[in-house]
Amino acid sequence: xxxxxxxxxxxxxxxxxxxxxxxxxxxxxxxxxxxDDVADPKMNQTLLDPxxxxxxxxxxxxxxxxxxxxxxxxxxxxxxxxxxxxEEPAVPRTxxxxxxxxxxxxxxxxxxxxxxxxxxxxxxxxxxxxxxxxALWPRAAEVLAAASPSDDWAEAGLxxxxxxxxxxxxxxxxxxxxxxxxxxxxxxxxxFESAEQAVADILKxxxxxxxxxxxxxxxxxxxxxxxxxxxxxxFVASGGDQAAKAMVRRAIDQGTEQMLxxxxxxxxxxxxxxxxxxxxxxxxxxxxxxxxxxxxxxxGAGIDRPRLHAIRRKxxxxxxxxxxxxxxxxxLSPLAAGSAPVDGTGQVLMESCGRELxxxxxxxxxxxxxxxxxxxxxxxxxxxxxxxxxxxxTPVRKLRLIEILSGPEAAAALYEQExxxxxxxxxxxx
Amino acid sequence: MLxxxxxxxxxxxxxxxxERGVAVPFTTPRLGGTRAxxxxxxxxELVVPNLSGGRGVYVMPWSSLTALCRPTLxxxxxxxxxASVTNVTPATIRRVARQIAAEGLAGEEAMEAARVATDAxxxxxxVTNYRLLMTLVEQVVxxxxxxxxxxQGSHALDPSEKARLAVDWISPRLGxxxxxxxxxxxxxxxxxxxxxxxxxxxTGRTPRLTNxxxxxxxxxxxxxxxxxxxxxxxxxxxxCAVADVTLSLAQTTVAKAQAxxxxxxxxxQTWAADRDSIIELVGRPEWxxxxxxxxxxxxxxxxxxxxxxAALAEMATLVPILPKEVNDWCSMTNEIDDVVRFRxxxxxxxxxxxxxxxFSLIRRNEHFRAITV
Numbered sequence: 103x104x105x106x107x108x109x110x111x112x113x114x115x116x117x118x119x120x121x122x123x124x125x126x127x128x129x130x131x132x133x134x135x136x137x138d139d140v141a142d143p144k145m146n147q148t149l150l151d152p153x154x155x156x157x158x159x160x161x162x163x164x165x166x167x168x169x170x171x172x173x174x175x176x177x178x179x180x181x182x183x184x185x186x187x188x189e190e191p192a193v194p195r196t197x198x199x200x201x202x203x204x205x206x207x208x209x210x211x212x213x214x215x216x217x218x219x220x221x222x223x224x225x226x227x228x229x230x231x232x233x234x235x236x237a238l239w240p241r242a243a244e245v246l247a248a249a250s251p252s253d254d255w256a257e258a259g260l261x262x263x264x265x266x267x268x269x270x271x272x273x274x275x276x277x278x279x280x281x282x283x284x285x286x287x288x289x290x291x292x293x294f295e296s297a298e299q300a301v302a303d304i305l306k307x308x309x310x311x312x313x314x315x316x317x318x319x320x321x322x323x324x325x326x327x328x329x330x331x332x333x334x335x336x337f338v339a340s341g342g343d344q345a346a347k348a349m350v351r352r353a354i355d356q357g358t359e360q361m362l363x364x365x366x367x368x369x370x371x372x373x374x375x376x377x378x379x380x381x382x383x384x385x386x387x388x389x390x391x392x393x394x395x396x397x398x399x400x401x402g403a404g405i406d407r408p409r410l411h412a413i414r415r416k417x418x419x420x421x422x423x424x425x426x427x428x429x430x431x432x433x434l435s436p437l438a439a440g441s442a443p444v445d446g447t448g449q450v451l452m453e454s455c456g457r458e459l460x461x462x463x464x465x466x467x468x469x470x471x472x473x474x475x476x477x478x479x480x481x482x483x484x485x486x487x488x489x490x491x492x493x494x495x496t497p498v499r500k501l502r503l504i505e506i507l508s509g510p511e512a513a514a515a516l517y518e519q520e521x522x523x524x525x526x527x528x529x530x531x532x
Numbered sequence: 533m534l535x536x537x538x539x540x541x542x543x544x545x546x547x548x549x550x551e552r553g554v555a556v557p558f559t560t561p562r563l564g565g566t567r568a569x570x571x572x573x574x575x576x577e578l579v580v581p582n583l584s585g586g587r588g589v590y591v592m593p594w595s596s597l598t599a600l601c602r603p604t605l606x607x608x609x610x611x612x613x614x615a616s617v618t619n620v621t622p623a624t625i626r627r628v629a630r631q632i633a634a635e636g637l638a639g640e641e642a643m644e645a646a647r648v649a650t651d652a653x654x655x656x657x658x659v660t661n662y663r664l665l666m667t668l669v670e671q672v673v674x675x676x677x678x679x680x681x682x683x684q685g686s687h688a689l690d691p692s693e694k695a696r697l698a699v700d701w702i703s704p705r706l707g708x709x710x711x712x713x714x715x716x717x718x719x720x721x722x723x724x725x726x727x728x729x730x731x732x733x734x735t736g737r738t739p740r741l742t743n744x745x746x747x748x749x750x751x752x753x754x755x756x757x758x759x760x761x762x763x764x765x766x767x768x769x770x771x772c773a774v775a776d777v778t779l780s781l782a783q784t785t786v787a788k789a790q791a792x793x794x795x796x797x798x799x800x801q802t803w804a805a806d807r808d809s810i811i812e813l814v815g816r817p818e819w820x821x822x823x824x825x826x827x828x829x830x831x832x833x834x835x836x837x838x839x840x841x842a843a844l845a846e847m848a849t850l851v852p853i854l855p856k857e858v859n860d861w862c863s864m865t866n867e868i869d870d871v872v873r874f875r876x877x878x879x880x881x882x883x884x885x886x887x888x889x890x891f892s893l894i895r896r897n898e899h900f901r902a903i904t905v
Contacts, residue, residue, distance in 0.1 A: 287838030
C-alpha cells in the first residue's frame, strides 16, 4: 500500500478527515484497522485526533504497540495539546511519541523482552499488558527521570522548558505503573481486598517525587479507582513525613478540583456518558458516584455540598438520556423495525443491550430517577410483548427479554401462564 | 416456606456422595455451589452454601428457593424439573440441564450447544458400542478361536459381520439370547461412554474433565508461586490439595472402570446378574468429579491477575467436600480429613452477588452452561 504523506498533501488530509467525521461506525472501524496495519504514529495522530471521543465510544481493540503499552497507566489523563495547561495534572498527546523514543533508546536491548511479550497482541490481552508493563514501566521511569530533551522534542509542539517537569511527572506515574494497574483492574473486576497494599506501595517514597507527578498519581487514583480514595486520606492523616503528606493533600485537592471542573463543564460529562460504549457506562457511573461519595466524606476537601448536588443533577440527567437513547437504539428500534422473526444473533444483541442498560440503571437510580427508569423498563417490556404477539419473537426469546428488563418474577409469571402447561418430554433414567 | 421458617445453619459433613448431592448448574450467582439430593417422600431437596460465605449450608425443598434469593427463570424451572427426579445422579441432573438449555432458557449459545451435545453424545455411544464389540471379537478369537471367526475366509469378514458372529457364538455360552447380548452391549455403551473405552478413552467426558482439572491445578499452582499475598497462596494451596486428592481418586476409579472390558465375558455375566454394581463402579468418577467443571471454568475464564484473584476467591467457596464414602473406594482417610479441615470459606465483595455486576455474572454463568451442556 502506498502511504500518503500527510505534510505533502494537506488538502487531501483535510478531505480525508472531513470524510471520516461524517463516516458511520463501520467505516471508521475499517479505516482504523487499515491505519493500525500501516503503524505510522504521525498519520494516526493527524487523522484520528479529531475523532478521539468517537473512537472511545467504539471500544476498539487495537494492536498493543510499545508506545501504547508505555502510556497505558496515563491513558485517562492524556489530552489534546490544545486542552493542555502546564499547571494541570494531564499529559499532552503530542509529547507521547518523543518521550516513547527517549525511553526506547534508553532501554536498549531490554526492549527486546517487551517487544516479544506484546508481539501480535492487542489491547485486550490483559495478562500480556500486566507482564510487559511490570517490566517496562519502572525501567521507563528510570530512563525518563534522568532524560534530557531529545532532538525531536520540537515535534511535540511544546516548549523545551516543559520537557523536564513533564518527563519527571510521567516518570513518577510509570514508577508506580504496576500498582496503579493493580488498583484499576481490581476496581473493574470488583474485588478490593488488596487495595491497601497497592496504595501503600504507590505512596512509598512519594515525598521524593515532584508535585506534578504526585498530582497526576492522585488524579489517576480518583478517576480510575475512587474506592481507594480513603486510603489516600488515611495517609494524609497519618504520622510521618509532613512535606510528603502536604504534597499528597495538595495533589488530592488538585485532582478533585480538576475532576469536578470537568464534570461541571458544558459537555464533558454528558459527552462521556453519551459517547462511551454502553457496556462501560454502568461502571463509569459507578466510579463517578463513588468519587462524589468519597469527596463528600473527605472533610479536608472542603467542597460545597450545593456544588456536588448540581453535579449529581447533571449526572442524573446524563444517565437518563443515555438510558433512553440506549433503549431506543438497542431494543425498541430493532423490535419495531423487525419485519421477520428475530434470529439468534439479533436476540443475543438485544439481550446484551438489555443487560448493559440494567447495569447502567442499577447504578444510575442511586442518584435519582427511579420512577423514570421503572416506567421506561415497563414500556420496553410492553414493546417486547407486542413484538412477540406480532410473531417477531419466539415465546422463550420473549421470556428472556422480559426477565432482563422486568426481573425473573415477571418472566416466571409469564412462563406459568404460557409455557408451563405444555408437556415436557420425559427423560430416560430420571 | 416462610423466610422465618428456613432451617438453621448447621455443620455440613456428608458421609456419602448422595448425601453431598449433585452440583446443579444454576445461573443465579448467589446459588453457585448448590447441590440437589434425594429427600423424604421421593422428593429432591437443595443444599445451598451459606450465602454469607461462612460455614454451613441451607438445606431446603426446591420450592423455597425464592425465599433465599431471586433465582433466574432458568433456575426456577430447573428446580421444578428436578423436584420429581427419582434417581439423583450427575448424569440425570445433566440431562435435565441439557433439556432446559435446549429450550433456550439459558440463552442462545447454550441452546445451540445443547443441540450439538446431544448429537455428540449419540456419537460417543456409537463409538463406545463399536469398541466393546471389537473388544469382544478380539477376546473371543484369542481365547476360544471359534471356527466361524478363525476359519477359512474369516479374514475377509467386515467388522460388523465379525461382531455378529462373536455375539452369536458367545450368547449361548452366557445362557442368553443374541438379542439380549446385543442389547446388553448397547446398554453398557450407554453406561461407559462417559469414561471412554479402549483407544477412545481420552475422548470420554470423564477423562476430558480429569485432564482439565489437572491443567487448572497446574496453572493455579504456577500462578500462586508468583503471588505475595497470603490470602491468595492460602486459597491456592487449599484448592491444589483437594484437587490432588480428587485427581488421585479419579485416576484410580477411572482405571477400574476402564478395565472392565478387559474381560468382556465377565462383564456381560455381571451385567446379567448385578448390573447395578457395574453402574455404581462406572459412576464413581462422575461423582468424584461432580462440581469441579464449574470451578475449572471459573479459572479458565480469568484473563489476568485481577480476574484470577477474584476467580480463586470464588473457587474457594465451591471446592467440593469429599464425603467419607470415598474411604470405601480408596484407603486415604487421613489425607482426606486433612484436606477437609484445611478448607476455608471466604467472603467475596458484595457487588459480585448483588449490585450491577449480577448481570455480568449471569451472562458468564450462561456462557458456562453453553460450554458444559
